[in-house]
Amino acid sequence: MSKDISGAKDSEFLTQSIKGFILAAGFSKRLRPITEHIPKPLLPIAGEVLLDYVYNFLKSSGIERIGINLHYKAKEIEQYIKDIKERGFSLTVFHEKEILNTGGALYNARNFLKDSPFLVHNGDIYWDGNLKEAIKWHIDSGNSITLLVHNCPPDNKLIVDEEDNLIGMNSSAFSLQSLFAFTGVAIYNPEVLELLPEGPSSVIDLWLKAKAQGLKVKVFPAKYSFWYDIGTPKGFARAVFDKLKRNFTSIYVHPTSTGCELIEPQGNIVIERNVRIKKSFIGKNIIILPETDFSPETTLISNCIVGKDFMLSISNWQGKKEILTHGGSTRNYFRENDNVFCQWNEINQEFDKTVTIGKFLKQKGFPVAEIIEVSKEQKLIIFEDLGDLTLYSWLQCKRNSEEILNVYKKIIEHVANLHWKISFEASELKANLPEFDYTYFIWESEYFLKECVEGVFKLNLSTIGDTYLADLQQELHLIAEKLSKAKKVILHRDLQSQNIMLKSLNSCHSEAQSAEKSSLNYEVYFVDYQSARCGPAGYDIASLLWDPYVELNDKIRQELVNYYIERAFNSLANLQPLAFLEELSLCRIQRHMQALGAYGFLSLKRGKRNFLKFIPQAIKLLMEDIEESPIELPNLRNLIRKLKNFAHYRFC
Structure with missing residues (x-):
């Protein structure tokens, strides 16, 4: 089932007139005891309130006027809506004295909905589907009702014919090929409001009644990168933990919470706002809800959601796979x-x-x-299986300098061994590895110009003048020429914090450990090494210590650079410190250009837009690199200064 909308006519009121409606009145019984404390629309998903997400999702899809129905814990939700009005959050609220169900909610809001098509979004659906495309297709196709559907067994209950018309609900008489599941989102034309009875009713009855009266009730295939029904504890946990993965981490800690350092993480850890952890424990796949003081009675807490006065099991939340x-x-x-x-x-x-x-x-x-x-x-x-804890995730908890130094020194010991010992015992392997040569350095800088400068910032380099462009390219060629002459060792080549795993050496501990002991409690492992090349050692060190994913202060960086040089000497490497520092300085520039190119490519061409959030920090670091460069780079400096100004407005 697919839709071709390439030839669809323009719809003038597509983004101007269509309204949105969020169904949020229910008792949320499946989520108890969580919803006895927190209304379902206000559930936090790794720092983001569900209602905020749904509201912003509708707004980003071109829907300007949005309504919401409330009943259970209505006062708390309405107060939240009032409190965030200063952020441009504007919702029209429809109270229900009694639960009116999905159809009755629309009847109750009929005066708000009656003058334009409207999209109805279940309040417990968390996803990133193709709403704009669906809205346009609904209007251009002249449908009365469009149901956004997907293939999601065992919820496939909608019977659909070859022309995507809704036939009815599940029956064994129909082939499985004709069954689809409702995503929780539908688009309606206002005339269907006349088919609703006063009082409680279901939208399913509305669909079937509209079909019986000859109105067009069709389905539209939803496309998305994630979809979750968070109406159950397991569904909620899956959504939260999936968000961690999409943000390249296994740990989230709200800035207002304390005590994360007391946890030895062995799986996903989510700590929402104003949580106070008071006792150390091993944590695996846990969500601690807001305003919770937590002092566990056992050393291992796993597969659960923790609230003020409850601990709810979510065992088997992820299934076997x-x-x-x-x-x-x-x-x-x-x-x-x-x-x-x-x-x-x-x-x-x-x-x-x-x-x-x-x-x-x-x-x-x-x-x-x-x-x-x-x-x-x-x-x-x-x-x-090395577990889930990357260096990047570990650093999501507040760590003191001693802990950070201890972990990074472990990493550097292994990296120095790779560069200055293993490299010289691997002549056959080195002969088969590609080389970081002049051509490859130039490829990286051109990748940066194409995918980041032109792709992300839409800066057309051909319009800035032939002389400037020639001078800029000459500077990039000078960097490539100098680095191509550096001594070559085996490089990991992508030695950033998400490619370094920390695996616990102990299975449990019963009390808080000192910073030194805690940080030494992990063994270091390296992943994603298949891009290894022979190149200048400074490239790996630049990737590790000037990583846009994490912020290290200059004092820590300097101590770790000195530690690397010391370890290289201990490996009998013929390393000249001053020459290495110059090499490292240029490698920082080169690495950050490569990283910015990758962020642009992955965001815009692979659809992984979460990489965009790292661009401002990478640009900041690149500007610092240029200021500290051993060679003058005025044209590159001017370009990065422009990008830094753009980034301030584009990403902040």
Whole structure:
């Protein structure tokens, strides 16, 4: 089932007249005891209130006027709506003295809805579907009702014919091919309001009545990257934990909460606003709701939602197979039976490199996940499970300088060993690795100009003058030329905080540990090494210590750079500190250009728009790199200054 809207006529009132309506009056019985404390529309999803999300989602889809029905805990929800009006939050509220159900809610708001098409969104659906496309198709097709549907067994109950007309509800007489599930979103023309009875009723009855009277009731295939019905504790947990993955982390801590450092994380951890953790414990797949003081009685808290006076089990929330999102990767990762499976779309050089490099590094004692099984026929590599805790996730909790230094020093010991010992025991491997040469450095800088400067910021370089552009390119060529002459070692090549795993050495602890002991409680592992190249050592150090994903202060960076130089000397490397510092300075510039190019490409061409949030920090770091560069780069400085100004308005 697909829709071609390429030839659809323009609809003048598409974004000007259509209204939205959020169904939010229900008792939310399936979510008790959570909703005895927090109304379902006000549930937090890793720092974001559900009602805020749905409201902003409708607004971003071109819907300006939005209504909402309220009954259960109506005063709390209405007070919340009033409190956030200063952010431009404007909702028309319809109170229900008694629950009117989905159809009765529309009848109750008929005077608000009667003069234009309107979209109805269930208040417990959290997704990012193609609303604009659906609205346009509804209007241009002349439908009276359009139901947004998807294939979601066992909820496939809508019977649909070959022309996407709604036929009825589930019956064994129909093929499974004709069944679809309702997403919780529908678009209506105002004439259908006349079919609603006064008092409580269901929209399902409205659909069937409209069909019986010859009105066009059709379905539209929803497209989305995520869809969750959060009306149950498990559905709510899945939505929250999936948001963590989409934000490349396994830990979220609201800035107003305290005590995160007392948790030894072994899975997803979500700590909402004004939480106070008072006792140490091991945490795995837990959500701590707002305003909770938590002092657990056991050392292991897992698979639960914690509130003020309850702990609700969410065991088996992910099923047997847990889907893992892996940053910008095009490969599919999932966890099953305590192993991590990497499914490739096709067998290519990176598949073979992953196996070859992984086995070699493991043999040399460099900490990577053990490769358990390889199947080219199934395009599959099975890895040892290292858990969920990346360096990036670990840093989401407030850490003191001593903890941070201890963990980073562990990382640097391994990296120095890779650069200055393993590299010189790997002549055969090095011969088969691509080289970070002049051509590749130029490719990276052009990638930055194309995918970030032109792609994200829409700055057309051809309009800024031939002389300026030639001078800018000359500066980029100078950086590439200098770095291409540096001594080559085996590089991880993408040594950022999301590619470094921390695995607990202990299974439990019963009391808070000192910063030193806590940070030494993890073993370091490295993932995503298949892009390894031979290049200047400073590139890995720049990637690690000037990572846009995390903020390290200059004092910590300087101590860690000195520690790396010291470890390199201990490895008998012929490393000249001053020459290395100059190399490192240029590598910082090069790496940040590469990262900005990647953020632009992944956001705009791969649809992973969460990468956009890292652009302002990467630009800030690149500006600092240029100011501290050993060579003058006036044209690059001017370009980054422009981007920095744009970023302030575009992303802040």
